[in-house]
Amino acid sequence: MADLKLTDVAKSYGPVDVLKHIDLEIEKGELIVFVGPSGCGKSTLLRMIAGLEKITGGELQIDGQVVNNVPPAQRGIAMVFQSYALYPHMTVRENMSFALKIAGKSKSEIEAAVNRAAKILQLEPYLDRLPKALSGGQRQRVAIGRSIVRDPKVYLFDEPLSNLDAALRVATRIEIAQLKEQMPDSTMIYVTHDQVEAMTLASRIVVLAGGGIAQVGTPLELYERPENTFVAQFIGSPQMNLLGGRIVGTGQQTRVELPEGQGTILSNYPTKESDMGLEVEVGIRPEDMIATDGPDYAYEGEVEIKEALGEVTLLYFKKQKPEHEPVIAKLPGIHTDVRGKRMRMTAEAEKVHLFNNGQSLLYR
Amino acid sequence: MGPLMQGVLTILIGVFGCIGYFYASNIVLDRVIFPPRHDDAGRNINRANAVRPWLFLFPALFALTLYLVYPVVGSFIRSMYDRTGDTFIGFQNYQNLAGDPEFRSAVFNNLLWVLVVPAAATFLGLVIAQLTDRLKWGGIAKSLIFMPMAISFVGASLIWKFVYANDASIGMLNAVRLFFGADGPIDPLQVPFWNNFFLMVILVWIQTGFAMVILSAALRGIPEETIEAAILDGANPFQIFFKIQVPQIMGTILVVWTTITILVLKVFDIVYTMTGGNFGTQILPSYMMEYMFRDDGRATAVALVIMVLVLPVMIWNIRQARKEMR
Numbered sequence: 001m002a003d004l005k006l007t008d009v010a011k012s013y014g015p016v017d018v019l020k021h022i023d024l025e026i027e028k029g030e031l032i033v034f035v036g037p038s039g040c041g042k043s044t045l046l047r048m049i050a051g052l053e054k055i056t057g058g059e060l061q062i063d064g065q066v067v068n069n070v071p072p073a074q075r076g077i078a079m080v081f082q083s084y085a086l087y088p089h090m091t092v093r094e095n096m097s098f099a100l101k102i103a104g105k106s107k108s109e110i111e112a113a114v115n116r117a118a119k120i121l122q123l124e125p126y127l128d129r130l131p132k133a134l135s136g137g138q139r140q141r142v143a144i145g146r147s148i149v150r151d152p153k154v155y156l157f158d159e160p161l162s163n164l165d166a167a168l169r170v171a172t173r174i175e176i177a178q179l180k181e182q183m184p185d186s187t188m189i190y191v192t193h194d195q196v197e198a199m200t201l202a203s204r205i206v207v208l209a210g211g212g213i214a215q216v217g218t219p220l221e222l223y224e225r226p227e228n229t230f231v232a233q234f235i236g237s238p239q240m241n242l243l244g245g246r247i248v249g250t251g252q253q254t255r256v257e258l259p260e261g262q263g264t265i266l267s268n269y270p271t272k273e274s275d276m277g278l279e280v281e282v283g284i285r286p287e288d289m290i291a292t293d294g295p296d297y298a299y300e301g302e303v304e305i306k307e308a309l310g311e312v313t314l315l316y317f318k319k320q321k322p323e324h325e326p327v328i329a330k331l332p333g334i335h336t337d338v339r340g341k342r343m344r345m346t347a348e349a350e351k352v353h354l355f356n357n358g359q360s361l362l363y364r
Numbered sequence: 365m366g367p368l369m370q371g372v373l374t375i376l377i378g379v380f381g382c383i384g385y386f387y388a389s390n391i392v393l394d395r396v397i398f399p400p401r402h403d404d405a406g407r408n409i410n411r412a413n414a415v416r417p418w419l420f421l422f423p424a425l426f427a428l429t430l431y432l433v434y435p436v437v438g439s440f441i442r443s444m445y446d447r448t449g450d451t452f453i454g455f456q457n458y459q460n461l462a463g464d465p466e467f468r469s470a471v472f473n474n475l476l477w478v479l480v481v482p483a484a485a486t487f488l489g490l491v492i493a494q495l496t497d498r499l500k501w502g503g504i505a506k507s508l509i510f511m512p513m514a515i516s517f518v519g520a521s522l523i524w525k526f527v528y529a530n531d532a533s534i535g536m537l538n539a540v541r542l543f544f545g546a547d548g549p550i551d552p553l554q555v556p557f558w559n560n561f562f563l564m565v566i567l568v569w570i571q572t573g574f575a576m577v578i579l580s581a582a583l584r585g586i587p588e589e590t591i592e593a594a595i596l597d598g599a600n601p602f603q604i605f606f607k608i609q610v611p612q613i614m615g616t617i618l619v620v621w622t623t624i625t626i627l628v629l630k631v632f633d634i635v636y637t638m639t640g641g642n643f644g645t646q647i648l649p650s651y652m653m654e655y656m657f658r659d660d661g662r663a664t665a666v667a668l669v670i671m672v673l674v675l676p677v678m679i680w681n682i683r684q685a686r687k688e689m690r
Contacts, residue, residue, distance in 0.1 A: 052592050073598030085589030089611040098607075099597035146593075 003028040003063060003187045004049070004154055010057030011044055018044055019211050022058065031180050031188045035198040036208035037234070043158055045208070046191045050079050050156050063153060073099075078147035079156040082163060084139045086131040092118075092142050093127040099150050110149075117148040120182060137168045144179070157190040161197065177201055195235055199223075207231050229281060229358045238286050238314065238328045240353070243299065245282045247275050253349055254361075256282055260320060261299030261327075263344070267352035269361045280361070283353035286314070289329035289345045297344035299327060306339050315343070382423065389419050436671070439664045447661035457665040467666075470646040473560055474629070474673075477647060480561070482624040484568045486617060489575025493583055494605060496576075506580070510573035517570070517633035524566045525638060528552045554643050563645055566634050571627070575620045582616040583609060615688045622681035629674045648673075 009022040019041045026032050034042040047053040049060065051072030060068055067075050078099075086095050093114055100110045118124045121141045131139055140160055147155055160176070161169045177200070180188060192198055198205050199219045207214040207222065207230070214234075215227040226232035226240075233239040248264065249255030250271040257264050265282065284298070301317035304326070313335045317327040329345055354361040393415060394400070398408035446453050461467045492509060496502030512520060529535030530551040532542040538549040552562045586609055594608045610617070632649030635641055641650045652666035 050596060052595065072596050077596070079593070079596050081589045081593060083587065083589050085587065085593040087590055087593070087608060087612075089614070098594070098599075102598045102603060146597075150597075 003030075004189075005061040006049075006058065007061070008058035009045075009048065009055060009060060011041070011048060011053065012056050017211055019048075020057070021212055024206060024213065024216065026187060026189070028187055029185050031190060031201055031203045033198040033202035033205045034189065034191045034208055035193065035195060035205055035234075036214075038193060040208040041211050042191045042193075042208045046079075046156050046158055046189060049154070049189065050077055051075055052079075073102075076153035077156055078150045078152040078154075079158065080140070080143045080147055080160045082159040084131070084143045084163070086139055086142055086146075088131055091128050091130055092123060092134070092145075095131065095142055096145050096149050099146070113149040113151070114145075117145040120148065120179070121145050136164050137172055140164065140172060141175075144176075148183075153187060155186055155188040157188065159191055159193070161192070161194075173197055173200065195237070199235070207234060209234075225360070225362060226283075226353065227360050227363050229283065229355050232283050232353060232355070232360075236285055236287075238330065240283045240285050241289075241327050242325070242355075243282045243284070243327070245280050247271060247278045247280060250275050254354060256280060256352075256354065258282060258298055260324070261297075261301070261345075263297040263299060263346070265298035265346060265352055266349040267354050268349045269352070269354045271354075271361060275361075278356060281355040281358075283355060284347045284351065286328040286330035287312075288347045288351035289331070290347055291329070291331060292344050292346045294344075297346045299345045300342060301327060301345075302340065302342050303338045304340075306335070308334060310334070313338075317343075385423065386420065390416070393419060439667055442661075443664035443668055445661060447658075449661070457662040460662055461665055461669070466646055467651060469644060470641075470648050470651040473645060474647045476560055477564060477567075477628050477631075478625055481564050481567050481571065481628045482621045484564070485571040485624050486575045486579075486621045488568065488572045489577075489620070490579050490610070490617065492572065493576045493580035494609070497580060497583060506576065509576055512570045513573040515570065517567075517631060518637050520566055520570055521634050521637035524569075528562060528638075553639050553645075556644055559639070559643055559645055563634055563638055566638075567628065567631060571624050575624065578620050579613065579616060582613040586612050615684060619681060619684050619688060622677050622684065625677050626674055626681065629670060629677070 004024075004026040006022050006024040009019065009024075010017065011019040022045065034045060036042050044053055048055050051067075051070070055068050059066055062075055062077070087098065090098065096114045096117060097110045100113060105113075114127070115124075118127055121144060123138070123141055123145055126134060126138060126142075131142065134142065140163075143160070157176075161172055164172055176190075180186075180201075190197075190201060202219055204216060204218055205222055206216050209230050215222060215231045217225075219235075222231055222235050226235065229242060233242070243258050243260050245256040245258045245260075245265075247254055248257045250273050252268075252270050254267045254269050254271040254275075255264055256267060265284075267282070271278075282298075299317075301320070303315050304318040305316040307314040307316075311332070313331050313333065315329045315331065315335075315338060317329070319326050327345075329343075393412050398404075398412040398415075400406075400409050400412075442449065443457055444452055444454060446456075492505075496505045496509075499505065515523070526534060527536045528551070530538065530549050532538040532549050535549065537552055541549070553559050555562075590608055590612070591604060594604045599607065630649060632647070632653055635645055635647050635650040636653060639645045641647075641654055646654075648666060648670050652663050652670070655666065656663045
């Protein structure tokens, strides 16, 4: 049974549609990450689930019950805000017990819940401090603790790490992953624009773009089998190379001619005979590019810029037309003397993605 | 020479006198007193720089001493003399004050004013600030409530004199009484004890706008997320207001409160205009006013008493305001 179900959910501010046709089922115990570029509506969707934004269309169910008009506090959710949103005039203990006090829980019950959460988050030494006497990471833990004490059905995280510095962000990300392991039954929804957070934390990722869902899937599904060019280029860094091509061989495997690269390449995407001659976009990730000397290559170009990162070397090929994106290859190890050199690149058939009009040929 | 020319001349002398003073005193300091020459060059530059701030502050300090410190000391000395200003009588004026039932009544009434007016104005201002923030026409409501701030105390008193008029066809209060079937008009300003509160209403009416504007700005400064977090925590609007919003702006509330308190201790116009201190409505400033031109010269003593009362509130207020700024 789905713990949380969105059916054709929509949000509009007057005539402006921010979100439309959102269909999503979230199982109990999942950690779902909403990811997407800024302005894609991911935070709005989270706030609609929380009840802070009105749902203007469709239906939201939590635990089988429609909650469109249920006040936020009775939806069984708890939210961690980007800015922590701690009550500045209350100590850590008071911050964490506020919701329970409002709910009229007994003193001993509150005490027990706060102590349990403080123990999980290692906040015990700070219980009587005010938020201003805590570091950013500690404040974020208090914000998480405030959620834990309420024992909600669904945890909502709104970009919880974006106010932390880089090192602390990694540490806190791992803490959240551990927290999830300690509470396997709790459902979490996590909003971020950072694809590393999404890839490392999520059991499933929801990629949002232009007010709709671009793809839902496990991190590896999104990486290995993107449904469209948006997801293909959004996941992975540097982003996937897209080259114009034409199908010249169909069947279990497909051969594509690449006018831009002056070569051909084989893809494991199956095609029908009727696809012969179809114009496609060929997607190859920079890390899947292989340098070759043989006659069978997909792309030949002159290396314009080289970035040596130690463990890998990034090669930027010279654009053939100004409107093209530069083709990028990420080769393992150190490569010297490649600048200005003409190189031929190819990739394994398994790693070659085919799209037509932005949609993957796999999901037709 | 006409008064206009005199004014222009004063401004010119003032402005250019200042410029001339700063310019000339700087030159004297750098060239004559501590010239950066010979062996002492470095030390003299440092010494000149240490003196320079005092040079620039001097005119302001001088004016403050002349117009603030001297009057305080002068008043204190004068309060030890009788009305002719020639005979030294020690603390006789203060003893007379303590023995005067009207003075004691004025102290008691003033205490009431200090307790009621700041509390009422701050509370109303806070509630109105919160309520108008949510309304479409809140801006208009705020302007209307703020308007009395622009009316002088005497003007406001005259307006309220009509409201309180002892005639149902003029006074709104009596008209309302008549509407509910009460018999005969009354004069609210002659109702013992309660007439004090009818006078306080006027100052509350004036000051609520001030409290509202400051507190409205403070309420908007509260991070929206803390309110959303409280909504998610299940707090109702009253709990959000009193447990989340008010504590976060407590510093501002206290500053508004003390600022109005200081004002209350100085207001005399309202009582003077409405009742002239009769019918048991005397407060300290109006009491002082009454004795200013007659009797035994105790007015300066009253002024000193008022100053002593205002001082601690003032100091606390400034400290709080500084803390807010940090």
